Amino acid sequence: MRAPKPAAERTDFGRGARLAVTALALRQIRRGALIVTAVAAGMSAVAVAAHRSTVKDPADAAALEALAGNPAIRTLFGEPVALDDAGGFAVWRTGTALAVVLGVWALLAATRITRGEEDAGRWDVLLAGRVPVTTMVARHIVVLVSVSLLAGAGAFAGLVAAGATAGGAAVHSAGLALCGVFFAAAGAMTAQVFATRSSASGAAVAVLGVSMLLKMVGDGVAALGWLRWLSPFGLTALARPYDGNRLWPLVILVVVCLALSAGAAAAAGRRDIRGGYLRYPSGRGPRMRLLGSVQAFAVRRLVRPLAAWSAGVGAYYLLIGVLAVSMTDFLADNPRFADLAAQAGFAGLGTVQGYAATLFALLAVPAGAFVAVRLATLAADESGGRLTLLFAQPLTRARLLIGEIAAALGGVILITTVAGLATWTGTKAVGADLDLPDALSGAWNVLPIALLCLGAGVLALGWAPRAVTTLGSLPAAGGFLLKVIADTSGWPVWVGQLSPFAHLAAVPDVPVNWPAAFLMTLVATLAAAAGVVGYRRRDLRT
Amino acid sequence: MVSPAFRTESLTKRYGRVLALDGLDLSVPAGEVFGFLGPNGAGKSTTIRLLLGLARPTAGRASIFGTDAADVAVTHRRLAYVPADVALWPQLTGAEILELLARTGPGTDRSYRDDLVERFDLDLSKPGRTYSTGNRQKVALVAAFATRAPLLVLDEPTSGLDPLMELEFRRAVREARDNGQSVFLSSHQLAEVEAVCDKVAILRAGRLVDVAAVTDLRRLHRTEVTVCFTGTPPDLAHVPGVQAVEMTGATSLRFTLTGPPGPALQELAAADVVSLAVRESSLEEIFLGYYGGTQR
Numbered sequence: 001m002r003a004p005k006p007a008a009e010r011t012d013f014g015r016g017a018r019l020a021v022t023a024l025a026l027r028q029i030r031r032g033a034l035i036v037t038a039v040a041a042g043m044s045a046v047a048v049a050a051h052r053s054t055v056k057d058p059a060d061a062a063a064l065e066a067l068a069g070n071p072a073i074r075t076l077f078g079e080p081v082a083l084d085d086a087g088g089f090a091v092w093r094t095g096t097a098l099a100v101v102l103g104v105w106a107l108l109a110a111t112r113i114t115r116g117e118e119d120a121g122r123w124d125v126l127l128a129g130r131v132p133v134t135t136m137v138a139r140h141i142v143v144l145v146s147v148s149l150l151a152g153a154g155a156f157a158g159l160v161a162a163g164a165t166a167g168g169a170a171v172h173s174a175g176l177a178l179c180g181v182f183f184a185a186a187g188a189m190t191a192q193v194f195a196t197r198s199s200a201s202g203a204a205v206a207v208l209g210v211s212m213l214l215k216m217v218g219d220g221v222a223a224l225g226w227l228r229w230l231s232p233f234g235l236t237a238l239a240r241p242y243d244g245n246r247l248w249p250l251v252i253l254v255v256v257c258l259a260l261s262a263g264a265a266a267a268a269g270r271r272d273i274r275g276g277y278l279r280y281p282s283g284r285g286p287r288m289r290l291l292g293s294v295q296a297f298a299v300r301r302l303v304r305p306l307a308a309w310s311a312g313v314g315a316y317y318l319l320i321g322v323l324a325v326s327m328t329d330f331l332a333d334n335p336r337f338a339d340l341a342a343q344a345g346f347a348g349l350g351t352v353q354g355y356a357a358t359l360f361a362l363l364a365v366p367a368g369a370f371v372a373v374r375l376a377t378l379a380a381d382e383s384g385g386r387l388t389l390l391f392a393q394p395l396t397r398a399r400l401l402i403g404e405i406a407a408a409l410g411g412v413i414l415i416t417t418v419a420g421l422a423t424w425t426g427t428k429a430v431g432a433d434l435d436l437p438d439a440l441s442g443a444w445n446v447l448p449i450a451l452l453c454l455g456a457g458v459l460a461l462g463w464a465p466r467a468v469t470t471l472g473s474l475p476a477a478g479g480f481l482l483k484v485i486a487d488t489s490g491w492p493v494w495v496g497q498l499s500p501f502a503h504l505a506a507v508p509d510v511p512v513n514w515p516a517a518f519l520m521t522l523v524a525t526l527a528a529a530a531g532v533v534g535y536r537r538r539d540l541r542t
Numbered sequence: 543m544v545s546p547a548f549r550t551e552s553l554t555k556r557y558g559r560v561l562a563l564d565g566l567d568l569s570v571p572a573g574e575v576f577g578f579l580g581p582n583g584a585g586k587s588t589t590i591r592l593l594l595g596l597a598r599p600t601a602g603r604a605s606i607f608g609t610d611a612a613d614v615a616v617t618h619r620r621l622a623y624v625p626a627d628v629a630l631w632p633q634l635t636g637a638e639i640l641e642l643l644a645r646t647g648p649g650t651d652r653s654y655r656d657d658l659v660e661r662f663d664l665d666l667s668k669p670g671r672t673y674s675t676g677n678r679q680k681v682a683l684v685a686a687f688a689t690r691a692p693l694l695v696l697d698e699p700t701s702g703l704d705p706l707m708e709l710e711f712r713r714a715v716r717e718a719r720d721n722g723q724s725v726f727l728s729s730h731q732l733a734e735v736e737a738v739c740d741k742v743a744i745l746r747a748g749r750l751v752d753v754a755a756v757t758d759l760r761r762l763h764r765t766e767v768t769v770c771f772t773g774t775p776p777d778l779a780h781v782p783g784v785q786a787v788e789m790t791g792a793t794s795l796r797f798t799l800t801g802p803p804g805p806a807l808q809e810l811a812a813a814d815v816v817s818l819a820v821r822e823s824s825l826e827e828i829f830l831g832y833y834g835g836t837q838r
Contacts, residue, residue, distance in 0.1 A: 119671075196632065196671070283667035286637035292645050385629030389639075389682065391596055392625075393646045394618035539597035542625070 017130045018139060024126075025143040028113045033147040036105050037154040039481075040098050040176065044158035046485055047090035072327035075220030075319070081243040087164030088242035091172045095241075099176055099233055100212065102151050103183035106144055107204040110187025114140050116197040118274060127273055137188060138265040144184035145261070152177025168242035171250070175236030178253045182232040183208060185260035192267040195276035202308060209312060216319070232256075294395060295403035299410075302374070306411045309370050313363070313415050314422040317443075320359050321426015324352050324434065331355075352432045356423060356442050357506035363419050364446035364501070367412050368453035368476025374408040375457035376469040383465070383541040397536050405458060405528065412450045416443040438508035445507035448520035449476055449500045455527030462534025465541060475500055545608055547572045547693045547724035548593060552602035555588050562588040564748040565602065570726055572607075572692070575719050577735040577756070578728040579829060580745035586728045587626060589745070590697050593726075594623055606693065619648045621693040622686035626701070626728075628678040630670030636681050637666035643685040655688035661710050676702035687714050694718060694725045700734060712738050732825045742825075744832060751832060759828060764798040766821045767806070772814040781805050 073080070078096045082088025114137060117123050127133055156173035160166050183204065190203040211231040218228035219237070228234025229249075238249040271277060290300035331338045331350040338350045349355050378401075381387050390400065420436075420443030427434040457472030464471070479499040486496030496502050503516035546569045555563040563585040570576045580586050591597040593604050595614040604611040607620050630639055640659075644650035659666060662680045673681065679702050686694055700711050708731075715725055715738045729735050735742060736756060744751040752759070768790070769775070775795045778784045782805050787797040793816075799806055810818070823831075 280669070280672075282672060283665065284635060284669070285667065286635055286641065288638065288641050291638060291642040294646055297642060297646075385625065385627055386631055388596070388625050388629065389623075389643060389685070390646065391614075392594055392618060392621075392623035393643070394615050394648050395646065396615050399615075537598065539591075542591070542596055 014130050018135060021126070021131050021136055021139045022143060025113055025140040028117075029109045029143065029147060032105055032109055033150065036102055036147070036180075037151045039101060040151045041154035041158035042485070043094045043098060044090055044155045045162040047093045048086045048159060048162035048164050050093070051086040051089040070326065070330040071220045072323040072330065075216045075323055076327070078215070078237055079219045081240050082168070085165070085168070085242045086162075087159055087168045087172070090159060090162075090164060091168070091241050095172060095176070095236070096215075096233065098155060099179040099236060100208070102148065102176060102180040103208050103211075103232075104205070106148055106180045106184035107187035107190075107208060108201055109147075110140070110144055110184045111191050111197050111200040111204060113144075114188055115191035115194070115200045115276075118191075119195070119197050121274075123273065132269070133273060134265050134269040137192070137268040138261075141185060141188050141261045141264060144188070145181050145257075148180025148184060149177045151180055165242070167245055171239050171245040171247070172236075172241035174250055175239050175241070175253070178250060178257060179232050179236055181257045182253065182260065185257055185264055188264035189260055189267065191276075192264055192271060193277045195274065195278070195280060199278075200276075205308075205312075209315075213315075220323075293403075294390060294393075294400050295406065297390075298403045298407035301377075302407045302411050305373075306414060309366065309411075310415055310418045313366055314418045317359075317363070317419040317422040318426045320356075321423040321428075321432070321434075321439075322430055324355055324423075324427045324432040325430045328352050328355050328432070351509065352427065352434050353438065353509040354506060356427075356434055356439065357509040360419070360423075360442040360445060360507070361501060361504055362480075363416060363443060364449040364504070365476050365480050367416055367446055367450040369473050370415060371408045371412050371450055371454045372457050372469055372472030372476075374404070374411065375454070375461055375472050378404050379461055379465045379468045385542050387540075388542045391540060391542070397540075398532055401458070401461070401532060401535050405454065408454060409451075412454075413444075413447065416447060416450070419443045434508075441512065442508045445504065445512055445517075448517045448524070449479065449504065451524035452476075452500055452520055452527075455524030455531070458528040458531030459534070460531070462531035462536075462538065465538075545572065546570055547574075548604065548606045548611075548726070550589070550593070550602065550604045553589070553592060553599055553604050554601040555585075555592060555597065556600040561748055563592070566745075566748075566750055568743055568750060568753070570724060572724050573719070573722050574740045575715060575725040575727065575738050577739035577742035578726060578745065579730075579732070579735065579742055584745040585748040586745055587697060588748075590623075590695055590726075590728060593695060594618075594621075620691055621695055622648070622689040622691040624679070624682045624686045624694075624696045624699045626697040626699075628675075628682045630673060630678055630681060632671035633669055635667055635669050636664060636673070636677075639670060639681055640666065640685055640688075644688070647685070648689050648691055650685075650688045651690050652688070654690065655684060658684045658687055658714065661713075662707060674702070676704065676707065679703060680707065683711065683714070687718065690718075690721065690723065692723055694723060696725065697728045698730060699727070700729070700731055708734065732829055736825045744829075746832065756825065759825070764800050764823050764827070764831065765803070766796065766823065767799050768794070768796045768819040768821075769810060770794040770816040770818075772816055776809060776813045778806065778809060781809050 078092060080092045083092060123136070127136065152173040155176050156169050159169035159172070186207050187200065187204040190200040190207070194200040194203060211233050214227045214231040215233040215237060218225050218231070218234050228238055232253055235249040235253045239246050267277070290296040327349065328351055335350070349358060391397070417440065420440040423443070424434060424436050424439035427439070452475035453472050456475055457468050460468045460471035479501050483496055483499040483501040485491070486499070500520055503513060503520070505511065505513035505516070549569040550566050553563060553566040554561075566585075566589060578586055578589070588597070592599050593606065593611055595611045595617065598612070606617040609616045611617055634642070640655065644652070644655070662684055664677065664680045664684060670678075679699060683699055686696070700708050703711060712734065715727070718725055727735065727739060739756055741753065741755050742759065743753045764785070771793050773793065775789070775793065778787050778795070778797055783799055783801040783803070784806050785798050785800065787795060789795050
C-alpha cells in the first residue's frame with residue numbers, strides 16, 4: 001500500500017484541478033473566441049479604411065456631422081460623434097454592431113458552458129472532485145472575460161493598424177470588451193437562476209434586448225438621455241471615444257461587471273446542483289395538442305422559439321417603421337448625405353420605400369439564423385438521443401426531416417410576415433407612405449436567402465451534422481459580412497457577387513429580382529434534396 | 543417452419559478502422575425470448591442499431607420478418623424498441639411522451655398501457671427532465687410493451703430498475719411470450735437472462751461465439767463436483783472430461799466435469815465415496831468461462 005501524499009503535493013493537486021477546469025472552459029469556446037476576435041479586428045480595420053474612401057473632403061465631414069442632430073439616425077446607428085476622425089467614424093459604423101455580436105456570443109457561450117454542461121449532467125462528475133461549484137462558475141467566467149478582453153484587444157489592433165489614433169481606440173476597445181464581459185456575467189447569472197440552458201439563454205438575450213432598447217431610446221430622445229446610464233451599450237457610448245474619451249462611464253461598467261460576476265459565482269454556491277433559483281413545478285396535467293404525428297410534433301417544438309424570435313424581430317421593425325419619416329425627411333433635406341450613405345452601404349435611404357428596402361435586407365440575417373438554429377436543434381436532438389424513440393417508429397427519416405423543414409419554413413414565413421406587418425404598423429402610426437403590400441413584399445423578398453440557409457443547413461445535416469449551425473447561417477450572416485466588406489474594401493467585384501445579398505433587389509423601392517430569387521430557391525432546393533439523400537443514407541448519431 | 547422474427551446474414555459493420563461487427567449470422571425464431579450476451583464493446587448495441595436501421599451495414603444484411611431492415615416504415619410496424627440509454631424530451635411529461643409514441647407508433651393497447659403504468663409505479667405528470675434513469679427506462683418499457691408488437695428489441699432495459707421493478711419487467715416479458723411475441727433481450731443481468739430467456743447468443747469482439755438454449759448451455763458446460771472419500775482420493779486427472787482437480791482436504795477433492803459424466807462416475811464407483819455434491823454452473827460462471835482471463 002502507498003503512503004498518503006504529503007500535504008504540499010495535495011495542495012498542488014488542487015491547483016492542478018482548478019487549472020484543468022480553466023482548460024476545459026477554454027477548450028469549449030476557443031473556436032468562437034477566435035472568430036469574434038477576428039471579426040472585431042477585421043470590421044474595425046475595414047471601417048477605418050472605408051472612412052478614407054467615403055469622406056473625401058472637409059465638406060463631407062461637415063455633412064456627416066449634421067447627422068448628430070437627427071433622432072432617427074441616432075436611434076438606429078447610435079449618436080455620431082467625431083465623424084471627422086477615421087477612428088470616430090469606425091466606432092460609429094461598427095461599435096454598436098460589434099458590441100451586440102460580442103455580447104450575444106458571450107452570453108450564449110456562458111449559458112452553454114455553465115448551465116448547458118450542468119444540465120446535461122457532465123458537471124456531476126466534475127463537482128464530485130475537488131473543485132467546488134463556486135470555483136467552477138468563477139473559472140468559467142474568468143475564461144469568458146479573458147476572451148472578451150481579447151476581442152477588445154483585437155478591435156484596438158484593427159483600428160490602430162488601419163491608422164486610427166490609439167487613445168480613442170483604447171477607450172472604444174475597452175468599452176467593447178466590457179460589453180462582452182457584462183453579457184458573459186449576465187449569462188452566468190441567468191444560468192444560476194434558471195435550471196435549463198434555453199431559459200437561461202432566453203433571459204440573458206432579453207437582458208441584451210432591453211439594454212439595446214434603453215440605449216436606442218436614450219440616443220434618440222434627448223430628454224431621456226439618462227437611460228443610457230442604465231445600459232452597458234449606453235455606458236460604452238457615453239465614454240465618447242475620439243470625442244473626449246471619458247473614463248467615468250467605463251469605470252461604472254467595470255464595477256457593475258465585477259459585481260455581476262462575483263454575484264453569479266456566489267449565487268452558484270447557494271443552490272442545488274442541476275437546480276436553479278427558479279423552480280419548475282414537479283408535475284402538471286398533460287397537454288396533448290400537436291402530438292398526433294411527427295409533423296405536428298415539429299410544430300409543437302417550434303411554437304415557443306418562434307414566438308420569441310417573432311417578438312424580437314417585430315419590436316425592431318416596429319421601431320424601424322416609426323422612425324421612417326424622421327429618417328427620410330432628413331435625407332431628403334441633405335442630398336449630399338444621402339450620397340454618402342449610399343457609398344457607405346445604405347443606398348436609397350431618401351424615400352420611405354428605399355429606407356424600408358434597405359432595412360428589410362437586414363431581415364435576411366435573423367431569418368437565416370432562425371432556420372439554421374432550427375436545424376441545429378434537430379441535430380442536437382439526434383446526438384442527444386431524444387429522437388431515438390421516434391426513429392424506432394414506423395416512419396422514414398425523410399418524413400421526419402421533411403416535417404421539420406416544413407415547420408422551419410412556416411416559421412420563417414411567419415417571422416418575415418411579422419416584420420412586414422410591424423414596419424407597416426409603425427409607418428401608419430407616423431403617417432409615412434408605405435402600403436401594406438409594399439411592406440410585406442419587402443419583408444418576403446429576403447425569403448430566398450432564408451431558403452438558402454435552410455438548404456445549406458439540410459445539406460450539412462445530411463453529410464456533416466456537426467457543421468449545421470456554421471453552414472446553415474453562412475448564406476445569411478456570411479453573405480452579409482462579405483457584401484459589406486467587399487463594398488467598402490475595394491475587393492474585386494466578383495467576390496462581392498458571391499454574396500446572395502448582391503442579388504437582392506431593393507424591394508419595395510424596385511421590383512423583385514425574380515431570376516435571382518428563382519435561382520436562389522433552385523440552389524436551396526437542390527442543396528436540401530442532397531441533404532435529405534445524405535440524411536437517409538448515413539448512420540444516425542444516437 | 544415458422545419464419546424467423548429476424549435474421550442477419552454476414553452482417554458486418556466497420557467504424558473507420560474499428561470492426562464493430564464481423565459477419566454475424568443469427569436467426570431468432572418467432573415466439574422466443576432470445577438473450578443476447580457479451581462484454582462491453584462486443585457489438586451488441588451495433589447489432590441492434592443495424593437491426594433497427596439506425597445504422598447502415600458495411601456488408602451483409604439484416605431482415606425483420608422477411609423485410610430488409612433498411613425499410614423502416616415496414617419493419618417498424620412489427621417491432622418496438624427500448625434503447626440502452628433512454629433520453630426523453632425534457633419539456634414533455636411522461637403522459638405526453640407516451641401519447642406521442644402511441645400516436646406515431648405501430649399501434650398501442652391503451653388499457654394494457656394503463657395497466658403497465660400502474661404496475662411499474664410510474665408518475666406520468668412529471669416532465670421528462672425530472673425523471674431518473676430508471677424512470678426514463680420505465681417510460682420506454684411501458685411504451686414498448688403496450689404496442690404488443692410481434693418483436694420487442696430491448697437493449698439493456700433494466701440497468702436502472704430496482705429489484706421490484708425488475709420482477710415486473712420479467713412478468714411483462716413472460717406475458718409477451720405467452721402472447722406469441724418475440725423478445726430480443728440484450729443484457730448484462732445474467733440472472734434475468736437465465737430467468738426469462740429460452741435461448742442465448744453470445745457475442746465476443748464482434749463475432750458470434752455460441753447460440754444455445756439456456757438449459758443446454760448449462761448442461762454442456764462445466765459441472766462442479768465435490769467428493770469426500772474414506773481414504774485417499776483416487777487420481778482423476780487422466781479421466782476424460784475432468785478438469786481443474788483440486789484437493790480440498792486430506793480426503794476430499796473438487797473438480798469440474800465437462801461433457802458426459804460416465805468415465806468419471808466409473809472411476810468414483812471404484813473408490814470409497816462418503817459424500818458427493820454436484821452443482822451446475824450458473825450462467826455467470828459459463829459467461830466468465832467464455833471471457834475469463836481474455837480481453838473482450
